[in-house]
Amino acid sequence: MPKNDPGRAVASDGAPSPLMLLRPYWKVTLAAFLGWFLDAFDQVVLLLALPDIGKSLGADLTAMGLVISAQSVGRVLGNTG
Numbered sequence: 459m460p461k462n463d464p465g466r467a468v469a470s471d472g473a474p475s476p477l478m479l480l481r482p483y484w485k486v487t488l489a490a491f492l493g494w495f496l497d498a499f500d501q502v503v504l505l506l507a508l509p510d511i512g513k514s515l516g517a518d519l520t521a522m523g524l525v526i527s528a529q530s531v532g533r534v535l536g537n538t539g
Contacts, residue, residue, distance in 0.1 A: 497533070504529060 512522045
């Protein structure tokens with residue numbers, strides 16, 4: 459194997475590689491990715507479903523715009539905390 463292979467468990471000086479040091483934290487990385495994914499997913503679902511929801515409830519374009527605005531403000535407040 460080459461001397462600077464990132465897949466090696468131990469570097470030539472005996473220290474563990476950076477990837478091996480991060481191995482215990484894979485659950486945290488997965489949870490962060492899923493949180494980011496689901497945060498974006500709910501907005502996409504709302505944007506795709508909003509025209510049908512508006513038709514079903516008889517809401518006009520202004521009311522649907524307020525729903526999107528409220529959801530966007532909620533995302534900003536939720537993501538800062």
